[in-house]
Amino acid sequence: MTNTTSHWIDTQHARLYAEEAGTGDTITMLHGFLVDSGQWDHEFATLAKTHQVLRYDARGFGRSSIEPGSYAHHEDLAAVLDARGIRRTALLACSGGAATALDFTLAHPQRVSALIFVGAGYWGRFADSTPAARAFLQALGTMDVNGLIDSSLRAFTDGPCRAPSEVDPTVRKHTEAMTAKLFKRESSYWTRAAIDQRTAQPSALERLHEIAVPTLLLVGSEDQREVHQLARELLQGIAHARAMVIDGAGHHANLEAPAAVLAQLRAVVAQPAKARPEVQAV
DSSP, rough: OOEEEEEEEEEETTEEEEEEEEOOEEEEEEEOOSOGGGGGHHHHHHHOOOOTEEEETTTTSSSOOSSSOBOOOHHHHHOOOOOOOOOOEEEEETTTTHHHHHHHHHGGGEEEEEEEEESSSOOOOOSSSSSHHHHHHHHHTTTHHHHHHHIIIIIIIEEEEEEEGGSSSHHHHHHHHHHHHHTTTOOOOHHHHHHOOOOSSSGGOOGGOOOOEEEEEEEETSSHOOOOOOOOHHHHTTTEEEEEEEOEEEEESSHHHHHHHHHHHHHHHHHHHHHHOOOOOO
């Protein structure tokens, strides 16, 4: 068993909780914005056998605090890496974590060796084409805790076409526990984002042509259509990108198909592509 060390990293208006293990080339894990760093339990434990792995709870998630005051998530990532003495890393990121990774890559291109995205999201790009997704946005507007937990599970864990009973119950329970912890916080990312968060201008989506690292875009077949659409935009805009659909998985595809995601991830971090590889339709 690889030893894991935990760290508290102080940054402006927040204290961030991070965990680190293993040795070798570094992979930093950025969770989705409905969960926390527990999303990566399997990947963290497995990849620590061959790599240095780092994960942290983003500001306002998990064990990390959030206080009133201006901030940007990609600057928090820089603070975490600096605190741990990491100069260069691959970034494994889901959903909102991918937005952080995109902004960080454009701000610090020399510090990123590869990008692996699971159900990538970006600031202001919300799913709204299904009843469950619209219910989530409505609950978000009023911070209806029970509504947020229920609708987020239906929209993103179950997805547009599956009933809850069709999802692995262990995965659904794990996701629900992280989501409930998030939305039951008195102060969280979602209560502060519209007030304090600074986002990169111009948007990373307008600068995708500047990203030169190997990029892997993974999307669950059961994810929302807007997530698939964004993956297509990233695929077209990033030179060294390839994409793959993870069959039978929702938004947090690594939780439902850990072996498939790990296999694709290992191929990227083991042999970074020098030229644009063949792509698969998303």
